Amino acid sequence: MESIQKPIVIVGAGFAGMTVALNLKNLNPSLPILVVDSVSNFIFKPLMYEVLSKEIRIWEAAPKFANIFSDAGITFLKNCLIKISFEDNILEFSDQLKLSYQYLVICTGSIPNSFSIKGIEENCYFFNDLNDLNKLKIFLKNYQKNPSQQKLFIVGGGPSGIELACKIKDIYIDQFEITIVEKSNEILHRNKIFNREESERALEKRKITVLLNSKVEEVSVNKISISSQDRINSFDKDIVIWTAGVKPNLSYLETNQITKKYERILVNNKLQIENYNNCFAIGDISIIEGMEDLPITAQVAMQEGNHLAKNIELLIRGKNPLPFEFQDNGEMISLGIGEASISALGLTLSGKLAFEVRRLIYASKLPDITESLKSASSWLFQKKTIFKKFLKKNNFN
Ligand SMILES: Cc1cc2nc3c(=O)[nH]c(=O)nc-3n(C[C@H](O)[C@H](O)[C@H](O)COP(=O)(O)OP(=O)(O)OC[C@H]3O[C@@H](n4cnc5c(N)ncnc54)[C@H](O)[C@@H]3O)c2cc1C
Structure with missing residues (x-):
């Protein structure tokens, strides 16, 4: 077992960062994990349309990071990464803060292109x-x-x-x-x-x-x-x-600092950055060697986050990390108020029923938030607990 002197730092707390942080803490509660994001709220992007139409409320789709992470026993810091020194394991932030890390996960998502x-x-x-x-x-x-x-x-x-x-x-x-x-x-x-x-x-x-x-x-x-x-x-x-179109949000990297492909960070199938085995890039910013066709989606980001948590835990235990495999669980599209279309795991569904199923699936994926918010008459959070077990059993990830 490796001794952990410095924190595991996760920069970007979207779908990828959130998943790796929560899963890693679950696997090993004693690990020092620090999550950094430049904004205060998570945004569940697939539900942004429903916020626009007021079918759900803003706090349901955009809970505060501070609530999510303090509940999980993870330290959260609001700050913007501006530079990485991979050789020295040091991060620099916009307020001149410098942080050193033992392991680094970068997952800063996409911006419009x-x-x-x-x-x-x-x-x-x-x-x-x-x-x-x-x-x-x-x-x-x-x-x-x-x-x-x-x-x-x-x-x-x-x-x-x-x-x-x-x-x-x-x-x-x-x-x-x-x-x-x-x-x-x-x-x-x-x-x-x-x-x-x-x-x-x-x-x-x-x-x-x-x-x-x-x-x-x-x-x-x-x-x-x-x-x-x-x-x-x-x-x-x-x-x-x-x-x-979107492009990876990598303003903190210097030109040619690390290997890229199609503008995204090239990682191996263990999700490691070339030449820096303690550094990982997941979600929209990265592309996996040999898996270049993977879509740029939350589904991929979350599966990578889940897998990376297991790999970091393996590395800390002195074992070899495992290659990532993607499981295509289908896709869902919302089509106006109260309607959707789903094509997943050999099933197709459209109309109002698809809309309800889509909401249930997303409810199960929302990050855990404080009890006080859960009890604030939120349809999504009430359904979350009930359907989480059902969805897990039926492999809707
Ligand atoms: C409107 C919309 C609808 C979508 N619908 C779907 C869908 O139905 N299904 C699906 O699978 N995918 C969907 N996607 C795509 C999906 O949301 C993305 O693929 C997913 O969010 C990628 O996850 P990520 O963790 O890589 O990045 P993000 O979730 O974007 O998270 C990146 C995080 O990094 C932070 N950050 C950025 N730069 C810095 C910095 N320098 N310092 C600190 N923090 C930083 C950001 O604030 C953000 O919180 C949708 C996207 C949009 C925009």
Whole structure:
């Protein structure tokens, strides 16, 4: 057994970081674990649409890290990582704090990728974190007062774009004329066929326009320029929401400091960073050698977090870490208020029942929070305990 002189530091407490921290503490309660995040609240991103539609409350989808970690006996620090010295095992933070570590897990997630297209950063809304959610809520609320129909463009026909379009249409009915702009020849081209077909039906039912084979060239204050079949058209717009891609959030790394692939940190199948066996990168920021096709999802991040907790415990015990294996447990898509589509473990389900099942599954995955919050009449947290056992038994992870 290795003696632990310095803490195991986990930077980023999203799906990956939260899972590794809670599981590691469970496996070995005596380990000194320090979790650092630049914000105060966890955000359960798949439930952001339901917060927008007020189907669930903000605190249910975004509990405070301090509550989650103090309950689990883990130290939490709010701070922003700005530099890593892998040779000296030292981290530097934005308030000049320096910390040394015995093991390091970095999992700082993704940020929107504008692909350097003109005007995106300045003139688009995003839907990636709590801050984006609040900004969009304020915009939509203000425009609701406007008597005329507003032109709303959503760029990206992936899950975020589709789920957001259906939800906004159901909340604001005819207040917005919604157009989805997708550069490939179909929506959800990396998703399950069943969910794609259900989504196409949901968009048609809501009269949401989809422009396929169309690429955004520029967004200005009042216009959006879209190229299609070698022609560029310029449209009036009131709001553009950019969901067309993400990139790893790695601002604290120096150029060429460590090996990357497709801009993400390359790790081996034990989730270790090349040349630094006590350092790990998981979740959206990393790519596993030989498993480059894994999707950038919470499902992958949580499975990696779970596996890494076991590997760190093995290393501390002087044993060899094990290779990560991904188990595809399917996918779920919300399609407007009270509807969803699920394609998982050979089962397909759509409509209202799928919506309820989706909520139950997510309820089981929400991090544990304090008793006082649990008793605050939250549907999600009441159901969490009951269904956790059922879902575990049926392997819905
Ligand atoms: C709207 C939306 C819906 C989604 N729906 C689904 C879905 O239905 N199913 C699914 O599987 N996936 C879904 N995803 C994708 C999923 O949320 C991500 O893949 C997942 O969050 C990745 O987990 P992570 O731990 O790598 O990063 P995150 O969960 O993003 O966590 C990263 C954390 O790192 C912190 N951080 C960043 N930089 C620093 C720094 N320098 N210092 C300190 N802390 C830092 C951040 O504050 C954040 O808390 C969705 C994503 C979005 C945006």
